[in-house]
Amino acid sequence: MAIQLICLSDLHLGADHSVLTQLDGTQRASRSLSAFADAFSSLLEHLPVTKNTRLVLLGDVLDLGFSSLPDVVATFRVFAETFLSSRGGKKLSPDILFVPGNHDHQLWQTVKNTYMVRQVVEGMTQDPREITHLFNPQHLESYLLQDILKSVPGTRDCSVQIAYPNYAVLDDSGQKGVVLHHGHYTESMYLAMSALRQRLQGRLSLSEDMSEIEKDNGYWVNFLWSSLGSSGFGHTAFNMYETLLDTGASHEFIRASGKVIRKFMVESLSLSDNTVQSLEPGLSLEKIIDAMLDASVGKFAGSERLSFGSVLSRDGIVKLKWYLGGPVKNQFLQERVDVPKDLSFVFGHTHKPFEDRLPIPGFADPVKVFNTGGWAIDKPVVSSVQGAAAVFIDDNCDVGSLRLFNCSPNGEVTPPHIAGAGSLDDAERPLLRLLEDALSRSTEDWSKFSAAVSHDVQRNTSRVLDRYFDPASDTGVRIGRAV
Amino acid sequence: MKPISITLDKARDHYDILVVGSGYGGAVASSRLARAGRQVCLLERGCEILPGDFPDSISSAKDQFQLNTPMGPMGNPKGLFDIKVNEDLNALVGCGLGGTSLINANVALEFKKNVFDQDSWPEQYRCGDFLEKYYQLARGMLGANPYPRDDLNKLKALEQSARSMGLDFYKPPINVTFEDRINEFGVEQRACTNCGDCCSGCNYGSKNTTQMNYLPDAHNHGATIVCEARVERLEKLADQQWQLQVTDLSDDAATPRVLTANIVILSAGTFGSTEILLRSRKENVLEFSSRLGKRLSGNGDVLGFGYNNYWALDDEKKPRPVYGVGMGAATAPKTVFPGPCITGIIDNRESVSLEQGRVIEEGVIPGALAMALPPVFFFAGAQYANFLHYGMQQAAERLEDASDLGNAIANDPGSLASLAYSGTVSRTQTYLIMSYDDSGGTLQLDNMGNVRASWNDVGRSKCIRDDNAALQDASAGIMGQFIPNPMWSEPLDYKIITVHPLGGCCMGDDADRGAVSPQCEVFSADGSVHDGLYVMDGAVVPTAGAVNPLLTIAAIAEYAVASLAGKHGWTIDYSLNASRPIVPEAPSDHRKRASHGRHEGTATLAEHMDDSVLEKHAAWGALGKLLGRLKASLENDSIDVAKRILRVLVKDYPDFFSPGVSFAETMRGFATTNFDTHKPDPAQRISNDYQLAYAQGKGDGHAIQYDLTISAENLHEFTENHRAEITGHVSCTLLGKAPLEVTSGEFFLFNPDEDQVETWTMNYRLHLKGERGPLYFEGTKYLQRKAHSHWWTDVTTLYVDVYEGDGRHGKHLVQGMMLLGIDDAIAMSQTVRTPLQKHKHRPLEHAMAKLLASMARKYPKLESALDTLFVARFGAFVAQTVFTAYGGLLANLKNFPSAENAVRQGDRRALSLPEPERIPLTMPDGAGITLYRYAHHEAKPRRQIVLAPGFSVTADSFATPTVDRNLAEYLFHAGPEDNASDRGFDVWMLAYRASPDSGNTRTDYSIDDIATHDWPAAIRFIQEASGVSDVHAIAHCVGSMSLLMALLNGMTGVRSVISSQLTLHPVTNWQNFLKADIDLVALLEHSDENHIPDSLPDMRETIPLVPAKADRSGSPDKQSAALDVLCWQVPLPPGEECNNPVCRRVSAIFGPSYTHSQLNHATHIALEEWFDTIAVKPFRQLERIIEKQYCVNREGENTYLPQVSRLAHIPIHFIAGGRNEIFLPETSLRTCEWLKAHNTSGDYSRQVYERYAHMDFFIGRSAAADVYPDFLVFLEKHS
Structure with missing residues (x-):
């Protein structure tokens, strides 16, 4: 048995809320990144990895949405120097597989454009493709990333192949398989244009054609989530998002916006507080506007916070089922491959790692679902559902998760452990036994890793707290920071 | 009126013409062919029921149902109400001499011209007024005329709906007689009494069913009419003759017969005629067009209700009743009589394109169902309620209505029927809408040889959704609460029911386009017609008509039979005699006379009621006296008094009078041995273990099923202690090859789950005889209202675990989930028995029980009254639990937690503390x-x-x-x-x-x-x-x-x-910021009386967190209720919704103060003890603090x-x-x-x-x- 694929996602390299990013101008790796490279190398000593074992970067590895391109490039170089060039990294295939997510969709957009140009130039007649094949995708390289890798001595011979949005492998029997996807298309927000089109066309359900979904949503996702950073507007946009995540700050923001809106209404609509008060004494225009903003913007901020109560919201589960039972199944059909009885699905995007099984209509067995979590910490209070995992896939298409860490609102992160999808027959899976064994042989490095992550998580949480609250000031409250 | 039918044993072997079925097609054919001098015999599978004998109560109606389900036929095969149960499309049709005309609303309208213009109709129908002449003939025979007066509330209410929708409204012609007369066919008909029971069979002979006209006309012209004779299939004999296989339903012992004829006309309805042809193709190598079974339509039928309408005429202040429930057996003043089932119509078909065309008619629910309506509407009302929809002032009144009805149901389940004619139910309008569906259904034989309809997702089609939206508008027009057909819901997969199935043997210009010719001759596979074989009924209609189709079916039959006569050179005599008034000495009340005969034998009863038995035992004093009065009332034939006494007896001596109860339940599902092992934090899960086990078991093909009988000797005790016995079998290949016998089993109904909030369980604990030793089966259903749960799904989903040995401590072998399908649920309802108790162990009681039993034999109505009372009480218990869990705002207002807390306070544990x-x-x-x-x-x-x-x-x-x-x-x-x-x-x-x-x-x-x-x-x-x-x-x-x-x-x-x-x-959180931002405290403090709606309590100084206790009448304080309604509207995080008013108020005012997942049942209901009123002033400082954030x-x-x-x-x-x-x-x-x-x-x-x-x-x-x-x-x- 050999390991076929190792998946990591949501590193958010370049963003200062990523624990793997260190933006102090020193071009050094963060504590977490160094410790991760060390522990990962030790782990791989004890695993059957070969030059055929590929690293899969499952999206949002670069934070092109809210971070500047130079920061992103610099951080990715550090990642290449520290992680890809590590002992462990060197053991793996130099051909890296990259499945872009919403924050690095730009990588796919560039490759797709190049590909389209090539199609035109070479006079190919087929329609340009919005997506790659699910199985054996056409070999499309990311020159952008390869250029960066070439500049780092340890990764000079690496190549990066892009597959988007799904990549799948089957075992020899065809009875077992794994599908990889970053995860953004399992969330309603990223399907907004499809939903709009569905309503406009009066159709009963969303389009379940993968190409169509990408055509509807890829372009605006690309602009909003993976181009803004380079525009220089990214920092403003991200500050706004951070403001909204902080309840106190978002309220301050609401009050300030309320004043602007009131001014506008008074000046351009000749409305006055008297008009309102004549309707209901005690109410004023400003109060009404604030109340409306509380119930919309404030509520949004609250719901974002609340999403940290579980690994996947109810709507998230519904959409995940839809994605697997619809677009993914269709891709199997389109490529004339039978859906294997035993299917695993690996995704990230949510920053909340988990393993479970999920019954999907039209699939024989419940689908095994693995989430790779993420490395971004952008709120002052963290939740224990936040964390990251590395997902391992062997050549039998068995899947096991190395849960790297989970946060705790009380400080230290949890130590790593191995997890299967949770069925009774997990006990019979050799991959899980191997991973457990390898983990137990590298505990020393892993405890250093946990300490480093704990440190960086705290670094990030106090940074966010300090942004809106200054413990050393008289009252603590910082007024005016949110606006 | 005299019977005109004979039984099959008296029929001859051969007739010139055999007609199968007696609805509009068959009745037209037999009358016209008899008038043409032919020797005609009509075969009808149902009974000949004369006016006066149609059901008028739940107990008389329940024997008149037949269900044709995927699991086979159930119920009475000759039952008047024939329900075709299918995956997507259900249908209700009539069975009896007169066919569906017996139970329809007799609306006689034509299809619009543009319907016939569609390609699906044969060429000749597409030109102009092709059918007009035949419409004319049918109208004349059926006596169509609009309702003659304007005195009906439901009619005016529908007119008001029409006005609000801006659509045309008129009174359509209906086939009803509004004067006493002897009609053209010599049948005595009484003027319509306005009783409204058209759809359970007119007991006065006022409705012009085919039984009143075409059929007696056929009889008068020499046709033979055979009832209780079911045609199974037909065969073509060598000598141009047709042979029918006929089952005699009049006598269980009778052998099937074979009848022959030169001409056979199938008029057994869309389902019946198609079924006979499909069977004949399968079994007798008869070949038909490939179109046979295709183009099934439900005529775009959708049923819906506008509950508790607040409408009134211009100058009125109070809401006006609608009166849409038939009178059944009830006695009530004429003013509440609803009038004929359908009297008005909202019709947009002239003004819009074909796809948008629809009509809305008002209807009447038969009085036989009166008893079921109050609880059904109460619960449905609670499910769909948005009390603030029509404003705060109406909300208070609507709540009071709901509370009144709820109390009446809870306090006196025996009086349910009378509630159908007052209060909210009397303000309920029943709607039937018809539109143009796309005839996308098909009819096929199932593996038992019975016809089944299939029509994938018809309930989700645009047509049906638009129909419901239109009904919603109609309902809003008179400020009603729209309640869709309860089967049209997500958990039941949006099933619909039609009362106008059409198609299956559609006509067409040739065999490629139709199953029958434009003249209704059946096509053979080769494109020719089968000589002498016809279909004349709704089955030939190739499209929906968006209106009641009876007149069109009759007109097509008139045309087809005229062509048939023409083809053979026969002449039909269309002349009619005049009708004449009834001679005065006829008794004035038909129904009384008809029912009088059923009460014979009072004298024999007295013999059973031996006074000495009653006085033998001192303890029986009060009971004896009551029984004496019961006897006296029976002797005087005052059955209503007897029922009232019985109700008292049942209330005071429930244990003694209670019947037992038993029912059979089959559930099916899947199970697995490879179930989930990890049980981490639920926050880390996205799946439910049992659903996973089900999916895994399904993938591996491991089915599990049980066939159980659940029984309790005494329904009263069952209602009290919630426990019954289980016998039966469990089958699961993972546990053994053969079904495993239940050696002992217990059933527990609706006990609260102490560890959770507002959760009730149904438990099945079974000890099984395994192949290698005993096994323990534990099944649980959870009733728990969550954001996405539905009571139906919850009561039909069983979570299953099986262990080795005799309890949960044994090895966990299997996990899975079982479901109760709607078919199984219907089957279950057919198995409910409520046998009278035998009291074998107590001699005196045994003697009384025998007495009771013999009384019951003499008076079947008494026995049914008795078990109706207990079943109603049991039903009230079940309904109350379901209501407590799922009743939403209404359950919240009812404050069940407070009542339960009061009961439980006495049983609390002693604290491990000294006296404080x-x-x-x-x-x-x-x-x-x-x-x-x-x-x-x-x-x-x-x-x-x-x-x-x-x-x-x-x-x-x-x-x-x-x-x-x-x-x-x-x-x-x-x-x-x-x-x-x-x-x-x-x-x-x-x-x-x-x-x-x-x-x-x-x-x-x-x-x-x-x-x-x-x-x-x-x-x-x-x-x-x-x-x-x-x-x-x-x-x-x-x-x-x-x-x-x-x-x-x-x-x-x-x-x-x-x-x-x-x-x-x-x-x-944002909600508290919102309160601070609008300065709620100042708003409350400064509100003077002019600005607080008087429906709300005065909250200038304090806000009450505990609802006012209900007064003695059980009605909540109005202002208190209004505050609850407001608090109910405040959004809560998922999982925190409950029906406890204290909890809702606390959450609304402070925000969610605890997560329900950390509370137990006892604590949740005790919340009222820890909160009272809160002062408003202190919030002023809190607001400032929240604003400043320090x-x-x-x-x-x-x-x-x-x-x-x-x-x-x-x-x-x-x-x-x-x-x-x-x-x-x-x-x-x-x-x-x-x-x-x-x-x-x-x-x-x-x-x-x-x-x-x-x-x-x-x-x-x-x-x-x-x-x-x-x-x-x-x-x-x-x-």
Whole structure:
């Protein structure tokens, strides 16, 4: 048995809320990144990895949405120097597989454009493709990333192949398989244009054609989530998002916006507080506007916070089922491959790692679902559902998760452990036994890793707290920071 | 009226023409061909029911149902109501001499011309007025005329709906006789009484069914009419003859017969005719067009209800009744009579394109169902309610209506039927809509050889959704609450029901386009027609008509039979005699005469009622007297009085009179041995283990099924103790090859799940005889209203585990899930038996029971009245539980938790604490506070600790008996067990001035007052009373913030603080920001009477958190209810919705104060004990604090925080709930970091409990295990 694929996602390299990013101008790796490279190398000593074992970067590895391109490039170089060039990294295939997510969709957009140009130039007649094949995708390289890798001595011979949005492998029997996807298309927000089109066309359900979904949503996702950073507007946009995540700050923001809106209404609509008060004494225009903003913007901020109560919201589960039972199944059909009885699905995007099984209509067995979590910490209070995992896939298409860490609102992160999808027959899976064994042989490095992550998580949480609250000031409250 | 039919044994072997079925097609054919001098025999599978004998009550109607389901036929094969149960499209058709005309509303309208213009119709129908001549003939025979007066409420209500929708309204012609007469066919018909029971069979002969015209006409012209003869299939004989296989349903012992004819006309309806042809193709190698079975339409039928309409005519103030329930067996004044089933129509077909065309008609629900309507509408009303839809003022009245109905149902289930004619049910309009569906259904034979309709997802089609939307508009036009057909819902997969199935043997120009020719001759596969074989009924109609199709079916039959006669050179005599008035001596009330005969035999009853039996036993005195009266009333034939006495008997001697109950239940599902093993935090899961096991089992092909009989000897006891016996089998290949016998089994119905909030369970515990030793099967259904649950799904989903041995301790073998399909549910309902008890073990009772049994034999109505009463009581119990769980706002208003809490208070555990000392103290400003003291009373002083609750919560909530160990007990014993060591604390609980148990009457205080007066006085008192100078404190929410404020003010004597949730830097959620932003306090304080709707309580000074207790009539206080309605509208996080009004008010006013997942059932219903009213004024300061995001005084000045150094030497441990939405965990993070920054030598710590929210730290089910040990660690460290 050999390991076929190792998946990591949501590193958010370049963003200062990523624990793997260190933006102090020193071009050094963060504590977490160094410790991760060390522990990962030790782990791989004890695993059957070969030059055929590929690293899969499952999206949002670069934070092109809210971070500047130079920061992103610099951080990715550090990642290449520290992680890809590590002992462990060197053991793996130099051909890296990259499945872009919403924050690095730009990588796919560039490759797709190049590909389209090539199609035109070479006079190919087929329609340009919005997506790659699910199985054996056409070999499309990311020159952008390869250029960066070439500049780092340890990764000079690496190549990066892009597959988007799904990549799948089957075992020899065809009875077992794994599908990889970053995860953004399992969330309603990223399907907004499809939903709009569905309503406009009066159709009963969303389009379940993968190409169509990408055509509807890829372009605006690309602009909003993976181009803004380079525009220089990214920092403003991200500050706004951070403001909204902080309840106190978002309220301050609401009050300030309320004043602007009131001014506008008074000046351009000749409305006055008297008009309102004549309707209901005690109410004023400003109060009404604030109340409306509380119930919309404030509520949004609250719901974002609340999403940290579980690994996947109810709507998230519904959409995940839809994605697997619809677009993914269709891709199997389109490529004339039978859906294997035993299917695993690996995704990230949510920053909340988990393993479970999920019954999907039209699939024989419940689908095994693995989430790779993420490395971004952008709120002052963290939740224990936040964390990251590395997902391992062997050549039998068995899947096991190395849960790297989970946060705790009380400080230290949890130590790593191995997890299967949770069925009774997990006990019979050799991959899980191997991973457990390898983990137990590298505990020393892993405890250093946990300490480093704990440190960086705290670094990030106090940074966010300090942004809106200054413990050393008289009252603590910082007024005016949110606006 | 005299019968005109004979039974099959009297029929001859051969007729010139055989007609199968007696609806509009068959009746037309037999009458016309008889008039053409042919020898005709009509075969009808149902009975000949004469007016007066149609069902008029639930008990008489229940034997008149037949169900044709995928599991085979059920019920009475000759039953009047024939329900075709299918996956997507269900159909109701009539069975009896007269076919569906017996149970339809007899609306005689034509299809619009543009319907015939469609390509699906044969060429000749597409030109102009092709059918007009035949419409004319049919109208003449059927006697179509509009309802002659304008005195019906439902008619006016529909007109009002039409006006609001801006659509045409008129009175369509209906086939009803409005004068006493002997008609053209010699049949005596009475003028319509307006009783409304058209659809359960007209008992007065007023409705012009085919039984009143075409059929007697056929009989008068020599046709033979055979009833109870079911045609199975047909065969073509060599000599141009047709042979029919006929089953004699009149006699179980009769052998099937074979009848032959030269011409056969199938008029058995869309389902019946198609079924006969399909069977004939399958079994007799008859070949037909490939179109056979195609193009099934439901005529776009959708049924819906507008419940509790608040409509009125122009000058009226009060809402007007609609009166849409038939009279059945009820006696009531003429004013409540609804009128014929359909009298009015909203029709847009002229003005819009074909796809948009539809008609809406009002209807009447037969009186036979009257008893079922109040609870059904009450529950449906609760499910779909949005009480504020028509404004606050109406909300209050609607709530009162709902409450009145709810009380009436709960208090006197025996009087259900009468409730159908008053209150909300009388204000209910029934709607039937018809439109143009796309005839996308098909009819096929199932593996049992019965016809089945399939039409994938028709209920989700645009046509059906638009129909429902139109009904919603119609309903809104008279301010009603729209209730769709209950089967048209997500959990039931949007099933629809049609009363106008059309198609299956559609006509077409040739065999490629139709199953029959334009003249209704059946096509063969080769494109020719089968000589002498016809279909004439709704089956030939190739499209929906968006209107009642009877007249079109009759007209097509008139045309087809005219062509048939023409083809053979026969002449039909169309002339009619005149009708004449009835001679006066005829008795005036048909129904009375008809039913009189059923009450014979009073004398024989007296013989059974031997007075001596009644007086034998002294204990039977009162009972004997009642039985005596019962006997007397029976002798006088006053059945209504007898029923009333019976109701008293049942109420006072339920145990004795109760029948037993039994029913069979089959559930199916899948199971697996490869079930889930990891059980981490539910927050880490996206699946339900049982659903997973089901999916895995399904994937592996491991089915599980049980066939059980559940029985209780005494329905009354079952209603009381919820327990019954189970026998039967469980089949699962994972457990054994053969079905496993249940050696013993218990069934528990709706016991509350003590560990959860508002969850009830149904348990199946079965001991099975396994192949290798005993097995234990445990199945559970959960009734729990969640955001996405539905009562139907919940009561039909069983979670299953099977263990080795005789209990859960054995090896876990199998996990799975089973479901009760709607077919199985229907089958189950057919198996319910309520046998009279035998009382074999008690001789006297046995003698009485025998007496009762013989009475019941004499008076079948009595027995059914008896079990109706018990079934109603049982039904009321089941309905109440389902309602408590799923009744939404109405259940909330009913305040079930309060009633249950009152009952349970008597059974509470004793606290592991001494009697508390209660010390009231008066503050300098006149406010009152109370201290409770649990002291060890020894010479040696103990450590002292004081507990302070949140704002407006009683201090004694710390000592709740509803959890296994509360905080007071935990601290008193310094641990989870009773402990004799001296580590235990003397526990004080502080009811400061905001607590309902403080004794305080002032409402004009601020948080400053609590910090300045209450805390110092309390600490001083504790120091003095105990002689201990250092007091530990655990304070929650405002208790915590005010304690920190008191300490900043300079209060001394506090050794350590555990500060829960609210600190000096509150960060709250958007809802509290919203309240602060609109300055809700000022709004409340300054609202004068003119600005508060008088429907709301006065909340200028205090807001009540506990609903007013219901008065003796059971109706809630109106203003109190209105506040509940408002609070109900406040959104809650998922999973926190409940039906407890106190809980909803607390959540609405403060925000979600605990997560329900941490509470148990007993605590949740006890919430009312810890809350009362809250003062409004103190919120003023809280608003300011929330605005500033740090603690300020009542004037909004920063007077507290500058004293931060006073907290330097007090260890403070902050605790926060990860799910707290009132004060987010950032609150304590900020204060903790702020203190650390200012008092660098201070001892501050903080702990977040992620699964907790706010107050659940102190009343949570598992807080003693999850939280209190940490308290103890902190306290030990700082003692």
